Amino acid sequence: MARRKDHSxxxxxxxxxxxAWDIIASGGVSKLTAREIGKKIGYVPGxxxxxxxxxxxxxxxVNARTLKLLAEKLGxxxxxxxxxxxxxxxxxxxxxxxxxxxxxxxxxxALFANDLTDLKQTQSWYGQAIEExxxxxxxxxxxxxxxxxxxxxxxxxxxxSVHGITYLWATGKMPxxxxxxxxxxxxxxxKAEWERMVTRLVGVFCAA
Amino acid sequence: MARRKDHSxxxxxxxxxxxAWDIIASGGVSKLTAREIGKKIGYVPGxxxxxxxxxxxxxxxVNARTLKLLAEKLGxxxxxxxxxxxxxxxxxxxxxxxxxxxxxxxxxxALFANDLTDLKQTQSWYGQAIEExxxxxxxxxxxxxxxxxxxxxxxxxxxxSVHGITYLWATGKMPxxxxxxxxxxxxxxxKAEWERMVTRLVGVFCAA
DNA sequence: ACTTTATATTGAACGTTGTTCATTATTTTT
DNA sequence: AAAAATAATGAACAACGTTCAATATAAAGT
Numbered sequence: 001m002a003r004r005k006d007h008s009x010x011x012x013x014x015x016x017x018x019x020a021w022d023i024i025a026s027g028g029v030s031k032l033t034a035r036e037i038g039k040k041i042g043y044v045p046g047x048x049x050x051x052x053x054x055x056x057x058x059x060x061x062v063n064a065r066t067l068k069l070l071a072e073k074l075g076x077x078x079x080x081x082x083x084x085x086x087x088x089x090x091x092x093x094x095x096x097x098x099x100x101x102x103x104x105x106x107x108x109x110a111l112f113a114n115d116l117t118d119l120k121q122t123q124s125w126y127g128q129a130i131e132e133x134x135x136x137x138x139x140x141x142x143x144x145x146x147x148x149x150x151x152x153x154x155x156x157x158x159x160x161s162v163h164g165i166t167y168l169w170a171t172g173k174m175p176x177x178x179x180x181x182x183x184x185x186x187x188x189x190x191k192a193e194w195e196r197m198v199t200r201l202v203g204v205f206c207a208a
Numbered sequence: 209m210a211r212r213k214d215h216s217x218x219x220x221x222x223x224x225x226x227x228a229w230d231i232i233a234s235g236g237v238s239k240l241t242a243r244e245i246g247k248k249i250g251y252v253p254g255x256x257x258x259x260x261x262x263x264x265x266x267x268x269x270v271n272a273r274t275l276k277l278l279a280e281k282l283g284x285x286x287x288x289x290x291x292x293x294x295x296x297x298x299x300x301x302x303x304x305x306x307x308x309x310x311x312x313x314x315x316x317x318a319l320f321a322n323d324l325t326d327l328k329q330t331q332s333w334y335g336q337a338i339e340e341x342x343x344x345x346x347x348x349x350x351x352x353x354x355x356x357x358x359x360x361x362x363x364x365x366x367x368x369s370v371h372g373i374t375y376l377w378a379t380g381k382m383p384x385x386x387x388x389x390x391x392x393x394x395x396x397x398x399k400a401e402w403e404r405m406v407t408r409l410v411g412v413f414c415a416a
Numbered sequence: 417a418c419t420t421t422a423t424a425t426t427g428a429a430c431g432t433t434g435t436t437c438a439t440t441a442t443t444t445t446t
Numbered sequence: 447a448a449a450a451a452t453a454a455t456g457a458a459c460a461a462c463g464t465t466c467a468a469t470a471t472a473a474a475g476t
Contacts, residue, residue: 114321115237120380153405160369164369165364168371171323172328174368197361200362207415
């Protein structure tokens with residue numbers, strides 16, 4: 001045993017992160033353990049510590065992948081919407097965010113699980129990944145409202161708001177709408193609630 | 209040993225939750241363990257399982273306390289602001305939320321750490337605790353905009369938005385404002401960023 | 417008052433986790 | 447071919463949530 005494989009440091013890093021991705025995809029972030037990764041890639045858990053200093057840092061790298069994927073999806077939607085009215089573009093972007101949160105739920109949840117606030121500040125590349133998630137909205141606002149001097153801050157406000165609505169809604173931390181025009185049980189009805197909220201938010205925001 | 213103490217089930221529950229509170233206050237939610245609670249209250253960890261079925265449920269009860277405390281603070285601010293203009297009241301409420309998030313940070317973070325989404329739906333009392341956090345804003349909107357037919361949903365939208373801004377901002381998930389009118393390093397400057405964002409959000413919202 | 421039943425608490429155990437590190441196996445350099 | 451450097455291992459550690467038979471105490475029955 002103790003057979004030294006032909007994996008460069010970079011290949012091993014890729015192997016580990018890829019395995020981590022699969023684990024989260026099939027079992028959620030709570031199943032992401034050093035031993036489970038080791039089992040998947042045919043290494044012993046300790047090997048991971050040759051590449052990553054801790055599981056927390058590894059998690060941060062997975063999160064960076066999630067953010068990158070999200071940024072890509074948002075970027076595509078943004079491009080495709082070019083030429084359509086502002087409000088439609090914003091709602092389309094928000095919809096893309098919701099779709100991502102639902103499709104990649106375990107990864108999306110992992111972005112907010114655990115408190116990696118301190119850690120993030122030591123890993124500067126992470127800030128760039130965040131930046132790129134916010135960028136598509138900023139781009140739209142720049143294109144559609146070229147004379148707005150506070151585009152950047154506005155984009156942060158609107159994006160954070162959409163996130164807040166989506167997060168509380170998707171994690172069940174939002175009180176149910178009392179209105180009866182939604183069947184509370186049906187998931188289509190539930191999604192309609194989100195849709196109305198975001199549409200209204202964007203509408204209000206565009207009016208200003 | 210094995211001395212049976214004079215603590216009713218209710219007293220014990222209170223002891224446990226109170227100890228849990230202290231532990232989180234001084235060391236963050238990651239220090240909240242059955243063994244640590246046991247040490248604090250002079251019981252063995254297993255005793256906790258006579259009262260709570262799991263540490264997750266215990267955490268949910270702590271969260272309910274946090275929400276209750278938050279709701280109280282928001283309620284007070286709401287009452288005190290009665291008679292002042294709408295926009296000032298909304299901003300005051302948002303400020304109170306930020307103050308809470310900062311003062312009780314470990315507790316506030318615990319509300320969003322871990323995924324208790326499934327669990328929450330089995331514990332119906334938790335929904336009520338959430339409801340009461342949203343209530344103050346709904347009250348304000350009802351008082352100030354009595355002829356708005358969608359007050360409830362509007363309050364959800366605005367509150368979620370404020371939360372989204374505060375959350376991303378406080379956890380370092382917001383990209384820095386490029387504008388130079390803030391010294392990025394000073395915490396006063398940082399807070400000013402939050403202040404501007406929320407003020408603008410509320411302003412935009414009120415205009416509609 | 418004594419015995420029996422019920423209950424509260426314990427202590428030890430199990431399986432799992434992140435993490436460390438001396439040892440071993442392999443590659444690279446001399 | 448020997449020596450130095452590196453990669454991977456396996457075993458160990460402490461701490462975690464959780465379970466449960468054993469035990470000590472209180473309450474109930476006689």
